[in-house]
Amino acid sequence: MLWENGQMGRPTRNTTRDLRRGNRESLLRALAYRGPTSRQKMSDLTGLSTATVSTLIAGLLAEGVVVEAGALESDGGRPRILIEINPGHGHLIGVDVGETRIRLELFDLRLTGIAKAEYAVVRGEHDPERVAEDILRGVRTLITDAGIDSSRVLGVGIGVPGVVAEGGVVDAPTYGWARAPLGELLRARTPLPLHIDNGAKTLGLAELQFGAGQGSDHVIVALLGTGVGVAIINDGTLYRGISNSAGEWGHTIVERDGRRCRCGRRGCLEAYVGAGAILERYASLAPGALHQGVDEETALAALIADADAGSAPAVQVLAETADWLAIGLANLINLFNPERVLLACWAGRLLGTALLTEIRAATRRRTMASLYDDATISLGALGPDAVALGAATLVLESFLATASTAPRA
Structure with missing residues (x-):
């Protein structure tokens, strides 16, 4: 049985569209976190048939979400073409709101760093308005320095100290924050999608996907x-x-x-x-x-x-x-x-x-x-940029879920 909002819900049936969306997300996830991969390897990783993988990859190639990335020599037979997430399909920004500094980094979709910005924070001067302004100033600086259009930025992930509630409301006693409306402050000044989470959690995501985990x-x-x-x-x-x-x-x-x-x-x-x-x-x-x-x-x-x-x-x-x-x-x-x-x-x-x-x-x-x-x-x-990398992963996860829905014909 399934539960919805604490109540017993009706069993749901997966439609063909649901199945296709799940298969696309499995492929995209494998590519996002493993790098260039052959169709055969993707079949092994996802459990999908090679025919299904080929059909889905053809659609993703046509949409520009993935690209071919060279070939892998094989013993006898034809070389296997490698597929990867198209790094230029969009950009992600990760932010680490720390005790003494705010670090920001711009990534492509392969989570390769493109540009960085950093702002000092004076101990004891963690006013939410000031922190929000520093984050937005850094976002603008990254976009300008990289020479990209803001429409190509898929979102901003932010790792903060303390407990993060719905809407980006932050309780951080060591900052002097009680129900600080960080998400509201940021959304009032930028149309970019925001993903705010605890910094330890974003660090954990980074180590799990790209580091020692x-x-x-x-x-x-x-x-x-x-x-x-x-x-x-x-x-x-x-x-x-x-x-x-x-x-x-x-x-x-x-x-x-x-x-x-x-x-x-x-x-x-x-x-x-x-x-x-x-x-x-x-x-x-x-x-x-x-x-x-x-x-x-x-x-x-x-x-x-x-x-x-x-x-x-x-x-x-x-x-x-x-x-x-x-x-x-x-x-x-x-x-x-x-x-x-x-x-x-x-x-x-x-x-x-x-x-x-x-x-x-x-x-x-x-x-x-x-x-x-x-x-x-x-x-x-991972090094000092791990929290920002993990925060950018929040944006990547959102993109993978969205991109898994194929456009209607």
């Missing part, structure tokens, strides 16, 4: 930066919860009446493994050790360098950080039984590179043995 259906992607979040991939699908709020890992409690978190509560994981919290502990143990006026990424890298040079306070802070992080990771592994756990975002890469052996060992001590053995803990494969 490829090939796995059960993945935990931990975003470690100034803030802390997580993307949970279950059966190949992003787990969102009932109100798209799942993944606030940084605000799970790891110590009763512990350190005060930026959200106002005590004992949150973010108050121990967020970059700002790590640096605060170091400053309290080694006054004057941190250089003033540098950004958190530079400061955390310097702390790690101090530990490598033998600084006792730096060594202590990193050991404590590895231990607190292990508590958080053990909870995730015990709860979700993932195949892979990825440490991602800029602080995740720095801490993972320096402490991966210690993090793994501490996590093993706190995790049920059989569940730990099922999982591998490693670094994410």
Whole structure:
């Protein structure tokens, strides 16, 4: 039985048009995420007959959605023609709204980066109007720099901190946002389609499709930066919860009446493994050790360098950080039984590179043995643009769904 809006609905029947739309979407999805592919390989990937694949590809070629991309030599017989998504059929913009900067990137339909823009955000000055204006200014800059018509932009995907409700309403306590109408502010100033989601979730989508999560259906992607979040991939699908709020890992409690978190509560994981919290502990143990006026990424890298040079306070802070992080990771592994756990975002890469052996060992001590053995803990494969890439993937997903509907004859 099917449920619609919480009520028992009537069983639906798939029409021939529904079937065709589903087949087109399967083909487009394979091409979008695997790159140039032969018709035979597409048949293997989708389970469709070669005749069905050939018919659908002919239609997509005529519409300009896909193009031929060279040939693959075969043993005996004719070379196999490769097909790919037409990179120039449209463009996508991904936006990463971070604690200290807003990053934007323009992509083609193969998610190849074309142009970038970046704007600094002053700590504590995250007014929604200002953030919306910076996003739109960046969008205009990208379009101008790339020399494309705005009509060729299929949409803008935006990754933000905090919980995103319907319509792009954002609750982000660390920004001071309570029901901030970011979507409304943006839609009032641009006709471009908008897709707004939590930044950890967009990072998870990027790692799943293009990074270290490829090939796995059960993945935990931990975003470690100034803030802390997580993307949970279950059966190949992003787990969102009932109100798209799942993944606030940084605000799970790891110590009763512990350190005060930026959200106002005590004992949150973010108050121990967020970059700002790590640096605060170091400053309290080694006054004057941190250089003033540098950004958190530079400061955390310097702390790690101090530990490598033998600084006792730096060594202590990193050991404590590895231990607190292990508590958080053990909870995730015990709860979700993932195949892979990825440490991602800029602080995740720095801490993972320096402490991966210690993090793994501490996590093993706190995790049920059989569940730990099922999982591998490693670094994410993508760089600082991963959130923007994942945000652009939101636009790509919308395009794939729309393009799966063949034009009527």
